[in-house]
Every structure is written in structure tokens, then in C-alpha cells.
Amino acid sequence: MADNTVPLILWIPFLLLLPLLLLLLRKQINKPQKHFPPSPPKLPIIGNLHQFTQSGSSLHQNLWRLSQKYGPLMLLHMGRRPTLIISSAEAAKQTLKDNDLHCCSRPASLGSRRLTFNYLDIAFSPYGEYWREIRKICVHEIFSAKGVESYRSIREEEVVKMIDSFSDASASSSPVNLTEKLFALMSSIIFRIVFGTSFQGSDLEHERFLRVLLDSRDMLTGFSSCAADFFPPCIGWIIDRVSGKHREFDRVSREVHRFFQQAIDDHLKPGRTQQEHEDIVDVLLKMVKKQTEIGAAHLGHNNIKAVLLDLFLGGVDTTATAMVWAMAELATNIRVMKKAQEEIRNCIGNKGKATEIDTEQLQYLKMIVKETLRLHPSGPLLLPRETMSHFKVLSYDVDPKTTIFVNDWAISRDPEFWNDPEKFIPERFDDRSVDFKGQHFDFLPFGAGRRICPGIYMAATTMELILAKLLCCFDWKVPDGMNEEDIKMEETTHGVTICLKNPLNLVPMRYSC
Numbered sequence: 205m206a207d208n209t210v211p212l213i214l215w216i217p218f219l220l221l222l223p224l225l226l227l228l229l230r231k232q233i234n235k236p237q238k239h240f241p242p243s244p245p246k247l248p249i250i251g252n253l254h255q256f257t258q259s260g261s262s263l264h265q266n267l268w269r270l271s272q273k274y275g276p277l278m279l280l281h282m283g284r285r286p287t288l289i290i291s292s293a294e295a296a297k298q299t300l301k302d303n304d305l306h307c308c309s310r311p312a313s314l315g316s317r318r319l320t321f322n323y324l325d326i327a328f329s330p331y332g333e334y335w336r337e338i339r340k341i342c343v344h345e346i347f348s349a350k351g352v353e354s355y356r357s358i359r360e361e362e363v364v365k366m367i368d369s370f371s372d373a374s375a376s377s378s379p380v381n382l383t384e385k386l387f388a389l390m391s392s393i394i395f396r397i398v399f400g401t402s403f404q405g406s407d408l409e410h411e412r413f414l415r416v417l418l419d420s421r422d423m424l425t426g427f428s429s430c431a432a433d434f435f436p437p438c439i440g441w442i443i444d445r446v447s448g449k450h451r452e453f454d455r456v457s458r459e460v461h462r463f464f465q466q467a468i469d470d471h472l473k474p475g476r477t478q479q480e481h482e483d484i485v486d487v488l489l490k491m492v493k494k495q496t497e498i499g500a501a502h503l504g505h506n507n508i509k510a511v512l513l514d515l516f517l518g519g520v521d522t523t524a525t526a527m528v529w530a531m532a533e534l535a536t537n538i539r540v541m542k543k544a545q546e547e548i549r550n551c552i553g554n555k556g557k558a559t560e561i562d563t564e565q566l567q568y569l570k571m572i573v574k575e576t577l578r579l580h581p582s583g584p585l586l587l588p589r590e591t592m593s594h595f596k597v598l599s600y601d602v603d604p605k606t607t608i609f610v611n612d613w614a615i616s617r618d619p620e621f622w623n624d625p626e627k628f629i630p631e632r633f634d635d636r637s638v639d640f641k642g643q644h645f646d647f648l649p650f651g652a653g654r655r656i657c658p659g660i661y662m663a664a665t666t667m668e669l670i671l672a673k674l675l676c677c678f679d680w681k682v683p684d685g686m687n688e689e690d691i692k693m694e695e696t697t698h699g700v701t702i703c704l705k706n707p708l709n710l711v712p713m714r715y716s717c
Contacts, residue, residue, distance in 0.1 A: 238601040241288065242274040243281075249435065251281025262697050264584035267291065268614040277598050279606075283434030285311070287607045288597075291614040293621060293646040295598055299608065300645070303595040304653035311590040311607045314430040314444075315423050318457045325510035326658065327518065327587060328424065339658060341503075342511060345487050347658045352665055354481060355397045356560050359666055362393045363673045370678065370712045379683040379709040383528050386670070390524040393666065398515055399467055400483030408463060416459040417516050421699040423456060424517070464509040484515065515659075522582035523663055525703050527670055529580035530572060532708050533628045535680055536688045540630060544568055548676045549715075558676045563668040569675075571630035573667050577640065577649035579628055583700045584613035586651045612648045613702075621646040640664070678712040 246252050255270060256263060267289050271278060276292030290296050299307060309331035310316075316328040326342060329335040345351060366389045373380045391414060395403055403410045423429065430449055432440030444450040470476070471485050479486075488508045534541040547568045552558050563569065589608040594601065617625040623632065638644045640660060642652030650657040657663075674680075682688055694705035 238603075239599065241277040241279040241598075241600040241602075243279040244270060244274060246281050249283065249439070251283050251285075251434075252287075253282055253434065255280065256282065262584070262695055262702065264611055264613040264702070267585075267609070267611050271611070271614060277600055282607065284436060285434060285607050286603065286605070287609065288591075288602060290597075290608065290610045293615055293618065296610050296615060296648065296652070297645040298597045300610070300642070300648075300652040303597065303602075306593050306595040307589045307591040307602075307606075307608055308654040309590045309592050311433075311588055313424075313433050315433070315453055316429075318453055319420055319424055319460060320510045320513065321461075321506040323510075324507045325514045327514050330590075331592065331654070338507065338511070341491065343658050345491070346484055346515075347662060349661060352662045357481075358396045359393055359669055360559060362389060362396065363670055365392075367673055367677050371714075374678065374712045374714040377684075377711055377713070379711050381707050381709055382531055383524075383704065383707040386527045386531075387520070387524040389670070390520045390527075390666075394516055394519040396483075398484045398512060400471075400479040400481070400486065408466065412459075413463055416456060416463060417520065418698075419452075419456045420460060420513060421517050421521060421701075423453060424699070460513060461509065464512050465505065467512075468505055468508060485512070518657065518659055519662070521698070521701050523666055525582045525701050526573075526576055526580070526663075526667060528704050528708050530576040530667075530671060531674065531680070531710065532691055532693065532704055533576060533579070534572070534675075535682060535708075535710055536691050536693075537628050538688065540572065540628065541675065541680065544572055544671075545675045545679070545715075548672050552676060558669075558672040560665060560669050563665070563672050566668065566672060568630065569668055569671055571633040572671065573664065574633045574638070574640065574647075575628060575630040578616045578622070578647055579626075580702065581612045581616060581649045582702070583649075584611065584702050585700060586610040586612055586648065587655070587700065589655060610648065610651075615646055615648065618646065677715055679715055680710045680712060683709055683711055 244252060244255060247254065255266060261269075267278075268291060270280075271289065271291035276290065276295045278289040278291075280287045280289060290299055310323075310328050312330070313328070317323055320328050323329040324334075324338070326335070326339050329338065366385055369385070370380055372378070392402065395401075399408075430440065430453070431443035431447070434440065435443065467485060468489070471489055482490075485508065488503065488511065492503045492505070492508065534544070547566055548558055548562075551562055551565050586609070591602055591604050591606045591608065593604050596602065616622070619625050638647055640647060640649050642648065642650065642656045645652065650660045650663070682691065691708070692706065695702045696705040697703075
């Protein structure tokens with residue numbers, strides 16, 4: 205009898221758990237299966253990274269080619285990170301507008317965390333109360349129409365200096381390197397707006413400062429980031445140290461801290477000569493001095509340094525690059541250049557010079573800026589987002605913790621929306637009420653939704669002024685021995701920015717200005 209009792213006792217726990225097991229099984233069977241976007245085959249550990257980084261081609265072009273096979277919504281894997289690639293206006297609209305709140309954070313990155321003092325900036329900070337407050341402060345104090353207008357004299361003075369520097373080249377019919385000149389111009393403008401003085405008037409080492417900014421740009425974006433962002437921690441840790449990436453990030457982050465802290469200390473020196481206009485460091489230090497906590501954004505020096513890094517990375521390279529593309533397109537489209545020059549010169553009349561106020565009337569010039577940003581978006585891939593919760597796009601499931609890239613380059617060349625998308629035709633904007641404020645999802649040079657670039661007005665105003673001055677004061681031609689067709693519109697990538705591969709050399713011929 206005892207022999208039979210023991211096996212029965214052993215069955216009791218199983219019988220008690222059986223209803224629970226059946227319930228769990230039923231839930232699993234009835235659970236709807238997720239429908240993920242199409243995905244190319246991936247490799248162990250690296251996922252689809254080999255398809256992101258194919259040699260001889262830009263990342264945005266590689267992703268566009270993949271989208272021709274797998275569709276406007278693809279799920280790839282950057283190592284261990286699921287990554288959604290968006291290549292159509294409709295998919296962008298459903299993501300950035302309809303589901304904006306689900307995907308308005310940023311993916312974690314060891315590089316951006318270290319260079320932005322633990323995500324104290326605007327661009328790379330994850331979505332939350334701190335980001336909302338620091339963005340609100342910067343939009344109100346720096347990027348508002350009033351804030352941008354307050355620095356108008358600086359922009360105009362620096363552009364005039366550049367125009368004057370072309371005098372010798374114009375007199376001798378020698379070419380000027382517009383790539384170099386426009387980058388130097390934007391560096392000078394942002395430097396004066398931020399620090400209140402020119403490079404020559406500051407104690408900062410000019411060349412070293414610019415080098416650190418370029419290193420920061422490359423490290424914060426793309427595949428110059430840490431391997432630990434993509435691979436399992438133990439593997440990524442080893443790769444970053446063997447490759448020297450960890451040491452390089454340490455060096456650059458120390459340099460960023462040193463340069464910006466020196467600028468802050470200079471502004472805090474007793475007896476410092478007050479400038480006629482407040483610069484951005486003054487504005488931010490004033491908020492620190494108030495010591496008034498605004499939500500989660502209790503400002504200190506590290507917050508200021510992180511915001512300053514954003515201003516330089518977002519204000520110098522992208523705007524200068526867009527201007528180079530614009531002048532390259534104008535040099536190869538003489539009809540467009542002459543039409544723009546006629547508009548500008550008729551507008552200014554006998555004044556002899558174009559100002560920011562004049563640009564409000566230059567509608568064709570505005571079309572040229574839009575067409576440049578359509579055909580050559582400075583950031584072909586919008587800065588990556590990260591999803592915070594589940595949602596659907598084009599009927600596909602998107603899980604939390606998915607990285608999202610919007611291929612603006614592909615969307616802006618989609619023949620479904622744009623006739624002759626590869627051609628430079630500013631007139632295409634003549635009968636379209638299209639702007640770049642994130643409401644037209646076939647044209648997103650500054651992004652859309654909560655993460656739209658806050659510096660749109662400053663960028664557009666600066667680009668229009670520079671172009672107006674260049675086209676008003678000079679006629680432009682290619683150097684002797686070249687034809688317009690010899691200017692190759694080949695791309696190269698620096699960080700998230702696509703630049704003209706070869707320096708743009710053009711000959712300025714003085715008109716009158």
C-alpha cells in the first residue's frame with residue numbers, strides 16, 4: 205500500500221499546476237503574432253553592419269539600394285540593435301507625426317554620453333523632462349526670431365569680410381576655394397555669436413579648436429562611435445580598447461571640456477569688457493546665475509558646454525556644406541544663376557549691397573535654398589531616434605528600443621513626389637507651398653516632430669544672406685581650362701554630413717556691391 209502512495213503524491217504538484225500551464229499555453233496560442241518589416245539576412249554578432257558599411261558607397265545610398273529590394277520600411281540590425289530604416293514620405297509621416305511620442309528619444313551611445321557631459325545637450329539627450337526644459341530654454345533665448353535677429357550685424361559683418369577677401373582674386377581672375385572660404389565664414393559667425401569675439405580676439409587656439417570640433421562631429425555620429433554601442437559589452441569593450449577608440453574619446457572629451465571651460469572662465473573674469481551685444485555664453489551664464497530651477501534643467505557649467513557643442517556642430521559644418529552645394533549647382537546651371545542675380549540686383553537697386561532685410565523679398569533665392577536642401581540635404585539621414593513603446597507603421601510592428609533612421613536623401617529624390625528628382629530645378633517650389641518646418645514629409649531637411657532642428661530660422665536666414673551677397677557682388681565662372689560639366693557632384697561623408705567630394709574652386713568677377 206505504501207508503495208502505491210508515493211507515486212500518487214508525486215503527481216499532486218503536477219495536477220495542481222496543470223490548470224495554470226493550460227492557461228499559459230492558451231494565452232500563448234491566442235497571442236497575436238507580430239508582423240515585422242522585411243529584413244535582409246543577418247550574420248551572427250554583427251547583424252547587418254556589413255551592409256551598412258559597404259566600401260565605395262555612402263551609407264544613405266547603401267540603404268536606398270536595399271530599400272529598392274525590401275521596401276520603404278526595413279528592419280536591419282546594427283550588431284545587437286534592431287534598426288528601422290524609413291525611405292518613403294508616408295512611412296516618415298506615420299512615424300514622425302502619427303507616432304512621434306512613441307519614438308522621440310535618442311539611442312544610448314557611449315560617445316555622445318561622454319562628449320555631452322552625460323546627455324546635457326539638446327541633440328543627443330534622451331526624451332524626458334530635462335530635454336523638454338533645456339530645449340525650451342534654448343529656443344526662447346537663442347533660436348527665437350528675436351534671438352536670431354539680435355545677431356544680424358555679426359552675420360552681415362562677417363559676410364562682408366569674406367566678400368572683401370575676394371578682391372585680389374577678382375582683380376587677377378584667380379579662382380578661390382569656396383569650400384574653404386565658406387567653412388571659415390561659418391566658423392567665424394558662430395564663434396562671434398557664441399563667444400562675443402572673433403578668433404583673432406580670443407585666447408583660444410584657432411586651428412586646434414576647429415580640429416577638436418571636427419573630431420567631435422565624427423565621433424558623435426555614424427560608425428565612428430564606440431563598438432560597445434553595437435556589440436555585446438565584453439566584445440565591444442575589447443574592440444574599443446584595442447582599436448584606440450576609447451583613448452581617442454577620452455582625448456577629445458577632455459579637449460572639448462578645456463576649450464569651453466576656458467571660454468566660460470574668460471566671461472567670468474572680473475573687469476571683463478562688456479560687449480555691445482550679449483553673446484550666447486553671456487545669456488546662458490545669466491540663467492546659471494539666477495540659480496532658478498526650471499523643471500529638471502538646473503543649469504551649471506556642464507550644461508552650457510554641452511549646448512555650446514551642439515551650436516558649433518549644428519551651425520558650422522551643415523550650413524557651410526549646403527552653401528558649397530548651392531554654389532556648385534549654380535556654377536553648372538548658368539540659367540539659374542543669372543535669374544537669381546537679376547532678382548537680387550533688381551531688388552537692391554541703387555543701394556549697392558544686399559542685407560538680411562532684402563532677402564525677405566527674394567523669392568527665387570528662397571527656392572534655390574530649398575532645392576539645394578532637397579537635392580543635397582546636409583544630413584542625408586536624420587539623427588537616429590529610439591522607440592519608447594510599441595506602435596505600427598505601414599501595418600508593421602515596431603518594438604520598443606528600436607533605433608530609427610529616416611533616409612531624407614532617398615525621400616527627397618522619390619520620383620513619386622518629385623519630377624526629374626536628380627535635376628536642380630528651383631522652380632519646382634514656385635507653385636508648392638512647401639517649407640522645411642516638418643509638415644511636408646517628402647521634404648525633411650531639418651527633421652520633423654518633437655525632434656525637429658530648433659535652429660531652422662537661423663540656418664535659413666544665414667544661407668539666404670550668404671547666397672545673396674555672393675550673387676550680388678560677383679559673377680562666377682569655372683577656372684580657365686575647365687567647363688561647367690567638369691564640376692563633379694560627387695559626395696563624401698563627414699560624420700552625418702554629405703559634402704562635395706572635391707574642393708569647389710570658382711573665379712569671382714566683380715560686379716558692383
